[in-house]
Amino acid sequence: MSEKRRAFETKAIRGFVLFLAGLALLSMIAGLFPGISKYEHGALVEIRAPGGWSYVGFVLAAALPAILVWRRPRPMMLFAWSAFVWIFGIVVFAITFELNFDWGDFTYVQHVAQYVFDWTAAPLGILVFFVIPPVAALYAIVTRVLDHRARLAALPPPPPTLPVARVVR
Numbered sequence: 001m002s003e004k005r006r007a008f009e010t011k012a013i014r015g016f017v018l019f020l021a022g023l024a025l026l027s028m029i030a031g032l033f034p035g036i037s038k039y040e041h042g043a044l045v046e047i048r049a050p051g052g053w054s055y056v057g058f059v060l061a062a063a064l065p066a067i068l069v070w071r072r073p074r075p076m077m078l079f080a081w082s083a084f085v086w087i088f089g090i091v092v093f094a095i096t097f098e099l100n101f102d103w104g105d106f107t108y109v110q111h112v113a114q115y116v117f118d119w120t121a122a123p124l125g126i127l128v129f130f131v132i133p134p135v136a137a138l139y140a141i142v143t144r145v146l147d148h149r150a151r152l153a154a155l156p157p158p159p160p161t162l163p164v165a166r167v168v169r
Helices: 003-032 052-063 066-071 075-096 112-154
Strands: 036-040 043-048 106-110
Touching: 003 052, 003 066, 003 075, 003 112, 052 075, 066 075, 075 112
Parallel strands: none
Antiparallel strands: 036 043, 036 106
């Protein structure tokens, strides 16, 4: 692999990890503020935070392996991190899933923190769950094939041999 491509990969992957960290930080901060107010017949019943502390814990636990991606910025490390987040996300979803049906005459008011949370958590989830795995895996496979071809092309040519004699009857 050329040093130029290695430097490009390092800068691109680290920049992407910083972008994801910024989205995660914004969504965690917005997730702690009041997001939705629930009213019943004009009286305030409940105020919900968009994410809460459970979301902060999930994002921090899912982001810890990103330190390994930062230290060794390679496409397969990025893919391995996203696979970990997939597995971790499924486990957390299974543990925390609940059906919450509000039957009644309720009015919901969304606050700014809910919008900020929605516009930062949604792209974060889409990127980590649906964009990184195929792109990182495809890039790793293509570059591995190209590196293998480059190594084969760099090999010295085989030594010349004499032609094989054939007897024709």
